[in-house]
Amino acid sequence: MIDCLFCSIAEKKIPAKIIYEDERVVSFMDIAPANSGHLLVVPKMHYQDIEDIPDNALQELIIRVKKMAKVLGKISQGVNIVQNNKKAAGQAVDHVHFHVIPRYETDTLQFWKSGKYGSEDDMDKIANKLKNIISEMN
Ligand code: 5GP
Ligand code: ZN
Numbered sequence: 001m002i003d004c005l006f007c008s009i010a011e012k013k014i015p016a017k018i019i020y021e022d023e024r025v026v027s028f029m030d031i032a033p034a035n036s037g038h039l040l041v042v043p044k045m046h047y048q049d050i051e052d053i054p055d056n057a058l059q060e061l062i063i064r065v066k067k068m069a070k071v072l073g074k075i076s077q078g079v080n081i082v083q084n085n086k087k088a089a090g091q092a093v094d095h096v097h098f099h100v101i102p103r104y105e106t107d108t109l110q111f112w113k114s115g116k117y118g119s120e121d122d123m124d125k126i127a128n129k130l131k132n133i134i135s136e137m138n
Pocket of ligand 1: 005016017029030031032033040083084091092093094
């Protein structure tokens with residue numbers, strides 16, 4: 001038995017303001033919102049992160065993310081979809097989930113600061129490294 005906050009919420013063992021639920025997925029209010037209306041979309045099955053979740057379960061999940069984005073689009077002027085994987089990326093709850101964050105024309109949220117490569121060669125090096133990883137995957 002895994003001790004997991006989002007499993008406990010999905011199983012109604014811990015309270016949360018659930019706004020949508022079906023056989024596969026639950027969506028509830030983030031307790032510490034980036035913006036008013038910030039939702040989490042969570043599969044009922046426990047998977048740790050994007051690498052762990054099977055493709056079919058991820059497809060089901062993203063369809064619900066789109067649905068929640070449409071809902072939030074009714075109360076805001078835009079939506080950010082954020083998905084953190086592993087501690088270095090800010091994943092605090094090790095049960096895969098999507099953040100769906102409404103954006104208001106008046107808000108000042110900023111998710112990252114744009115950077116730049118030292119040179120085109122630096123950019124090529126990382127691009128080639130990634131392409132090699134991909135070719136070894138297939
Ligand atoms: P992560 O950093 O793992 O991508 O996101 C986890 C999110 O879960 C955070 O935005 C955090 O505010 C939210 N969260 C943490 N604990 C609780 C809780 O007990 N209830 C709810 N509703 N959200 C939580
Ligand atoms: Zn879990």
